[in-house]
Amino acid sequence: MCFTITLHLNSLSLIFASMENLLTQIDNLKQAINHFSSDDVNVAEVFRIQFIGSNGSVKALMGEMKNVAPENKKAMGQALNDLKLLAENKWEELKNLINRQEATGKNKTDLTLPGDSLSLGSRHPISIVRNKIVSIFQRLGFAIAEGPEIEDDWHNFTALNLPENHPARDMQDTFYVSQDPAWMLRTHTSSVQVREMEKGELPIRIICPGRVYRNETISARAHCFFHQVEGLYIADDVSFADLKQTLYFFVKEMFGEDIKVRFRPSYFPFTEPSAEMDISCLICGGKGCNVCKHTGWVEILGCGMVHPNVLENCGIDSKKYSGFAFGMGIERITMLKYQIKDLRIFSENDVRFLKQFESAV
Numbered sequence: 598m599c600f601t602i603t604l605h606l607n608s609l610s611l612i613f614a615s616m617e618n619l620l621t622q623i624d625n626l627k628q629a630i631n632h633f634s635s636d637d638v639n640v641a642e643v644f645r646i647q648f649i650g651s652n653g654s655v656k657a658l659m660g661e662m663k664n665v666a667p668e669n670k671k672a673m674g675q676a677l678n679d680l681k682l683l684a685e686n687k688w689e690e691l692k693n694l695i696n697r698q699e700a701t702g703k704n705k706t707d708l709t710l711p712g713d714s715l716s717l718g719s720r721h722p723i724s725i726v727r728n729k730i731v732s733i734f735q736r737l738g739f740a741i742a743e744g745p746e747i748e749d750d751w752h753n754f755t756a757l758n759l760p761e762n763h764p765a766r767d768m769q770d771t772f773y774v775s776q777d778p779a780w781m782l783r784t785h786t787s788s789v790q791v792r793e794m795e796k797g798e799l800p801i802r803i804i805c806p807g808r809v810y811r812n813e814t815i816s817a818r819a820h821c822f823f824h825q826v827e828g829l830y831i832a833d834d835v836s837f838a839d840l841k842q843t844l845y846f847f848v849k850e851m852f853g854e855d856i857k858v859r860f861r862p863s864y865f866p867f868t869e870p871s872a873e874m875d876i877s878c879l880i881c882g883g884k885g886c887n888v889c890k891h892t893g894w895v896e897i898l899g900c901g902m903v904h905p906n907v908l909e910n911c912g913i914d915s916k917k918y919s920g921f922a923f924g925m926g927i928e929r930i931t932m933l934k935y936q937i938k939d940l941r942i943f944s945e946n947d948v949r950f951l952k953q954f955e956s957a958v
């Protein structure tokens with residue numbers, strides 16, 4: 598029970614005019630004392646002041662003895678002594694309880710001890726690599742652009758030169774949220790590039806990091822969601838040489854000076870010409886291993902010159918402006934960098950895996 602008794606001692610002498618009244622008050626106090634319990638030092642101290650202390654209620658009742666009729670004094674004295682004893686016993690009981698707890702360590706606070714150190718979590722490897730990629734491009738003057746993960750058909754496909762029934766739409770197994778009109782989970786962050794181009798503020802030099810979704814069977818090498826960083830540069834006179842130089846810089850910063858790079862011709866509907874970029878295998882150094890399927894090379898990104906149709910779709914004069922775009926999967930780069938063989942581990946929240954990475958300071 599917690600401590601709830603408050604007595605207005607000044608008014609006691611009025612109340613105790615009669616013997617019965619005094620006995621009732623003694624009974625009430627006895628009940629309150631019996632029910633009292635606490636293991637809190639401060640609450641116990643309040644008990645002591647209220648019942649045992651020189652200004653306490655037991656002392657105050659003792660003071661009422663002088664008003665008691667002589668024939669009742671003996672009985673009243675006996676009742677008050679009982680009350681006093683009860684309060685003192687309870688006080689002993691409380692002290693013992695608190696002492697026992699102090700001895701066993703409960704409720705014990707040693708203010709001289711140093712505070713508990715806060716252990717910070719570690720950053721997720723995907724975040725570490727994302728931050729690294731972003732910071733490299735930021736040094737080249739690229740700004741971060743973000744957009745919605747639920748996209749409409751225009752921004753995810755049509756504006757990017759994938760009109761309805763275009764076979765390349767099948768390349769990106771899409772999770773649809775609704776069919777007509779078509780809303781979907783974005784399959785790439787190229788949709789963010791469209792949104793930026795539509796703003797019409799040129800030149801554009803952006804990177805678009807973010808989560809994307811594809812309806813793929815989950816395996817060691819594929820997941821139904823993953824992360825990308827795509828990039829876009831549009832200005833007066835952008836050439837394929839600019840694209841190559843930018844990506845060379847990125848790769849050397851990311852993987853070191855010794856890394857080798859090659860471009861292979863490829864196809865994307867939104868770029869022309871298009872290419873894929875490979876780097877020399879980080880695991881075997883280019884000699885050939887399981888990771889690079891014994892070719893010595895691993896693909897890390899797709900890129901190309903922005904297709905004139907895409908520029909026009911977004912209201913940009915393709916005769917006046919040109920640009921390049923590229924896109925890479927962060928999971929893939931993280932796997933190469935940390936030699937992780939199964940990308941499912943990124944989303945399993947296994948602390949034993951996660952705590953091996955840099956602390957989140």
Ligand code: PHE
Nearest residue numbers: 785787865899900922923924
């Ligand atoms: N959007 C492509 C993808 O998700 C990547 C890419 C971006 C390729 C820009 C070329 C140019 O696979």
